[in-house]
Amino acid sequence: MKAWTKIIALVGIAAMLLVSCAPTATPASTEAVQPATEITQPPQPTEAPKAEPTQPSDQMGKVTRPLVILASDSPASPDPAENWAFGGAAYLPHVYDSLFRFVGESSPKLEPLLAAEIPNVENGGISKDGLVYTIKLKSNAKFHDGSPVNAEAVLYSYERIKALALGANGISADWIDKMEKVDDLTVRFTLKQPFADFLNSLGSVWGNYIVNPKVCKEHEQNNDWCHSYLMENEAGSGPYTMTQFDKANNQITLERFANYWGGWENPNPVEKVVIRWLAEPSGARPLLERGDADIAVNLPTTDFAALEGTAGFISKRYPSIMQYYLAMNGSAKPLDNVKVRQALQHTLDIDKVIQDIFGGNLIKMSAAVGPGYPDVYPAAIQYSYDLEKAKQLLKEAGYEQGLELTANMIGAMPNDSAVLEFWQAELAKIGVKLNIQQVDYGTWSTAWFNDCTAATAPNIGQISALGVGGDYPSAWEVIAQVYPTPRLGGGKCSAVYIDNPKLNDLFNQITNTTNAKERQALFQELYNTIAEDAGAIWLGQGTDLVTMRDVVQGYQYYFSMGGNYVPLTKISLAK
Amino acid sequence: MRAFLLRRLAGMLLVWVGVTILTFFIANVVPSDPVALRLGPKASPEIIEKMRHEFGLDLPLHQQYLNFLKGLLKGDLGNSIWSGRPVLRDLQDYLPATLELGLTAFLVTIIVGISLGLWASTTHQMWLDHLIQLFATFGLAVPLFWLGMVLQILFYLRLGALPLDSRIDLQLGPPEHLTGLYIVDSLLQGDFIRLTNSLKHLILPVVTLSLPSIGATARMTRASMLEVLSSDYIRTARSKGASNRRVFWRHALQNALIPVVTLLGNTANALLAGTFVVEVIFNWPGIGWYATKVILASDYVAVISITLVIAVICTTINLIVDIFYRILDPRIQLR
Numbered sequence: 001m002k003a004w005t006k007i008i009a010l011v012g013i014a015a016m017l018l019v020s021c022a023p024t025a026t027p028a029s030t031e032a033v034q035p036a037t038e039i040t041q042p043p044q045p046t047e048a049p050k051a052e053p054t055q056p057s058d059q060m061g062k063v064t065r066p067l068v069i070l071a072s073d074s075p076a077s078p079d080p081a082e083n084w085a086f087g088g089a090a091y092l093p094h095v096y097d098s099l100f101r102f103v104g105e106s107s108p109k110l111e112p113l114l115a116a117e118i119p120n121v122e123n124g125g126i127s128k129d130g131l132v133y134t135i136k137l138k139s140n141a142k143f144h145d146g147s148p149v150n151a152e153a154v155l156y157s158y159e160r161i162k163a164l165a166l167g168a169n170g171i172s173a174d175w176i177d178k179m180e181k182v183d184d185l186t187v188r189f190t191l192k193q194p195f196a197d198f199l200n201s202l203g204s205v206w207g208n209y210i211v212n213p214k215v216c217k218e219h220e221q222n223n224d225w226c227h228s229y230l231m232e233n234e235a236g237s238g239p240y241t242m243t244q245f246d247k248a249n250n251q252i253t254l255e256r257f258a259n260y261w262g263g264w265e266n267p268n269p270v271e272k273v274v275i276r277w278l279a280e281p282s283g284a285r286p287l288l289e290r291g292d293a294d295i296a297v298n299l300p301t302t303d304f305a306a307l308e309g310t311a312g313f314i315s316k317r318y319p320s321i322m323q324y325y326l327a328m329n330g331s332a333k334p335l336d337n338v339k340v341r342q343a344l345q346h347t348l349d350i351d352k353v354i355q356d357i358f359g360g361n362l363i364k365m366s367a368a369v370g371p372g373y374p375d376v377y378p379a380a381i382q383y384s385y386d387l388e389k390a391k392q393l394l395k396e397a398g399y400e401q402g403l404e405l406t407a408n409m410i411g412a413m414p415n416d417s418a419v420l421e422f423w424q425a426e427l428a429k430i431g432v433k434l435n436i437q438q439v440d441y442g443t444w445s446t447a448w449f450n451d452c453t454a455a456t457a458p459n460i461g462q463i464s465a466l467g468v469g470g471d472y473p474s475a476w477e478v479i480a481q482v483y484p485t486p487r488l489g490g491g492k493c494s495a496v497y498i499d500n501p502k503l504n505d506l507f508n509q510i511t512n513t514t515n516a517k518e519r520q521a522l523f524q525e526l527y528n529t530i531a532e533d534a535g536a537i538w539l540g541q542g543t544d545l546v547t548m549r550d551v552v553q554g555y556q557y558y559f560s561m562g563g564n565y566v567p568l569t570k571i572s573l574a575k
Numbered sequence: 576m577r578a579f580l581l582r583r584l585a586g587m588l589l590v591w592v593g594v595t596i597l598t599f600f601i602a603n604v605v606p607s608d609p610v611a612l613r614l615g616p617k618a619s620p621e622i623i624e625k626m627r628h629e630f631g632l633d634l635p636l637h638q639q640y641l642n643f644l645k646g647l648l649k650g651d652l653g654n655s656i657w658s659g660r661p662v663l664r665d666l667q668d669y670l671p672a673t674l675e676l677g678l679t680a681f682l683v684t685i686i687v688g689i690s691l692g693l694w695a696s697t698t699h700q701m702w703l704d705h706l707i708q709l710f711a712t713f714g715l716a717v718p719l720f721w722l723g724m725v726l727q728i729l730f731y732l733r734l735g736a737l738p739l740d741s742r743i744d745l746q747l748g749p750p751e752h753l754t755g756l757y758i759v760d761s762l763l764q765g766d767f768i769r770l771t772n773s774l775k776h777l778i779l780p781v782v783t784l785s786l787p788s789i790g791a792t793a794r795m796t797r798a799s800m801l802e803v804l805s806s807d808y809i810r811t812a813r814s815k816g817a818s819n820r821r822v823f824w825r826h827a828l829q830n831a832l833i834p835v836v837t838l839l840g841n842t843a844n845a846l847l848a849g850t851f852v853v854e855v856i857f858n859w860p861g862i863g864w865y866a867t868k869v870i871l872a873s874d875y876v877a878v879i880s881i882t883l884v885i886a887v888i889c890t891t892i893n894l895i896v897d898i899f900y901r902i903l904d905p906r907i908q909l910r
Contacts, residue, residue, distance in 0.1 A: 065746055077659065084615040165625065170617025207617075231659060247658065248668040248860040249741060274745050279855045279864055282724065286732045286739055442607035442873040449611040449618065471617070481616060488619075 066272035079230040080209035082166035096209030096236035102560030130194035156213035168207030204472035297563040322542035327495035331457035341534035343393035345383035362540030370541025379531035402431025407463040452493035496535035602875030657872040671755025673861030692796020714790025723856040740858035840896035
């Protein structure tokens with residue numbers, strides 16, 4: 001008996017020795033790791049145990065590891081012509097450049113990036129009828145292989161986006177009817193119809209990046225516009241190069257491009273960056289605490305609160321591009337009755353929801369779009385929490401005896417179950433029974449994304465807990481996603497399906513109007529109309545929670561790109 | 576034996592076809608459009624329809640299924656709508672991670688589970704026996720996701736002894752791809768740094784995944800050994816003067832292991848199922864992790880392929896178990 005117990009013990013000891021006495025995990029070769037910015041062992045949080053040197057060290061004992069970012073929303077694709085998910089903002093803007101981009105933590109402003117200036121009617125960049133945009137390019141911009149970023153590259157990129165038609169084309173490219181090269185550094189876009197938001201749409205982080213036509217043409221397969229190649233490689237001109245898109249491990253590795261055409265103002269930039277998407281978000285906090293990650297976006301709220309105020313960490317809340325709604329589908333009874341919808345508006349105490357359920361991490365909305373967006377003006381009608389008024393309105397609508405409704409949880413809003421259960425209890429007080437059901441997001445969004453008619457609109461469900469973020473900071477764009485508005489390329493379904501010609505008319509006018517004063521008046525009327533229609537309960541504008549170790553310096557939040565975007569050119573790691 | 580194998584292989588083939596039929600039609604019952612999900616809210620109906628046509632999703636269901644089978648016969652599992660790549664390519668990336676995790680957990684289960692069971696049987700009703708039984712019951716009762724997280728907090732956050740997740744340190748990167756199994760590839764390349772690093776990364780997920788199986792195996796081994804040790808032929812052997820060691824190792828062990836082998840067959844399948852949870856907790860880029868992604872994306876082409884791969888693995892394990900019966904007990908006839 002002793003013999004086999006000894007054997008087991010020996011095997012166990014040998015295995016433990018093999019693992020625990022192993023050399024420290026240092027790079028085996030120079031190819032494996034590009035020497036990163038040298039930083040000393042980061043200070044550990046007060047209560048967290050001291051990290052074992054699992055991080056690679058050089059001979060001087062200094063930590064040589066990349067900046068590690070834990071992003072929240074998953075990436076859809078590394079091909080800029082395809083990506084339309086928020087997670088794409090984590091890497092695309094570092095690898096590729098667009099003609100324009102939005103900057104600013106709030107009230108974002110459009111600025112030229114590859115473009116030499118912002119075109120307008122005065123400088124001849126926009127025709128008076130709003131159909132022709134002439135865009136001049138900077139002369140010094142270069143791709144990573146040294147090829148110039150010129151008119152040919154811009155035209156190729158937009159032709160590519162339109163030809164591939166992988167979703168991101170709907171943001172700006174589809175509005176373009178004709179593209180032409182004026183000269184080597186000037187392009188001209190002629191639109192299908194006047195679109196006042198066109199320049200803004202060119203600043204979106206999706207569907208606007210300029211790819212290197214030379215690289216693309218070299219790697220084309222079966223006329224795929226190098227889509228297969230860009231699923232694992234890059235062809236950009238940005239300040240970082242993508243050295244690895246590791247879909248299997250859910251991470252992307254970027255390395256600094258020292259010859260970036262825009263230059264490097266930061267004297268101590270980060271050389272190597274790893275962006276990770278964790279399958280289980282609860283793993284993010286331990287990684288931060290042990291110093292194996294530097295920045296985490298949207299930690300679970302309890303983890304964020306735990307690290308907020310802890311030594312060694314910086315925790316910030318920023319108004320995000322997301323807003324949350326309880327969208328009421330007016331395509332079928334009883335929600336086709338405006339009085340019912342208005343009654344329901346009075347049944348939810350929004351202040352209580354924001355404080356008690358969202359812990360104050362929502363910003364109250366006074367119009368259909370969050371206050372962080374431009375062109376937002378308080379609607380004339382504001383619904384207050386008033387159950388008596390709700391009962392009165394239901395009586396006027398013919399539902400004095402109460403009614404039964406169903407709400408969908410589709411996983412598109414944090415705390416959706418808590419909000420709906422709270423609302424359920426409130427509604428019960430006035431005789432309205434609210435059934436809450438979990439609906440697979442795929443099923444729900446199929447009904448939403450596909451074209452639909454009044455007959456098929458009820459497939460979306462009566463009430464949906466919805467989260468919507470603008471593809472760029474534009475109130476027009478948010479409204480287009482939530483409310484039943486006319487869309488380029490045909491009608492699409494809307495979670496708020498209400499047939500209101502006035503809303504359509506106002507929306508169309510805003511689409512075409514460039515005059516700021518006229519737009520303000522039109523927006524004001526649009527917000528009033530939407531409020532009167534009462535199609536959605538506005539819960540509030542979201543907040544991005546950013547937690548970073550205090551070795552990270554130079555962080556700035558960009559409203560238009562959300563928390564997943566970290567401005568790498570500005571970031572340094574403290575020694 | 577040959578007839579047995581042929582019969583079993585034919586049966587397995589039927590099971591595989593059955594699995595594809597069931598999965599295909601169940602996946603298509605869900606009113607979710609993978610193309611609309613991939614293209615997002617900005618895609619026009621025409622573009623959605625164009626891509627549906629490219630993937631053959633506009634064909635009648637039976638035609639889609641036949642096309643899938645035709646591709647399968649040519650070794651083509653179709654294209655994943657979620658990843659935009661051939662499913663076979665995805666499986667080449669994800670399957671090795673699961674195999675490495677699953678096989679290591681299986682090996683640990685066999686070594687630790689059987690050893691503990693045998694140890695408990697030799698210390699029947701003593702404190703060590705009770706301790707092992709307590710451990711086995713704990714292993715069976717504890718939920719995988721809870722155990723994984725507790726181990727992460729203890730060994731990564733508090734002690735800093737083991738990595739939290741993934742297959743290898745970020746700074747190292749994977750070894751050169753030969754088999755996709757990091758341990759094997761590192762060994763083949765003589766890269767002991769990556770070998771030890773990937774072993775370190777394996778410890779927590781393997782412990783989490785194998786603990787319930789260790790518990791079940793230990794209990795079964797103990798019970799089976801105790802039963803065999805009290806049987807007549809063992810008493811006869813003892814009366815003929817055989818030593819305790821000889822009785823234990825030569826006479827009892829082989830017979831006691833027959834029910835344990837049956838259990839190990841089921842255990843292998845359970846380990847495969849457990850990877851779905853463990854891979855998510857430990858960010859382990861295996862087939863379970865991949866499956867959760869493609870299921871959420873309604874990418875049924877990939878879902879069917881994963882189900883088929885799992886069915887192939889499970890049925891093959893069952894076949895191996897049956898063959899092992901014969902090896903362990905020549906009295907068993909394979910028909």
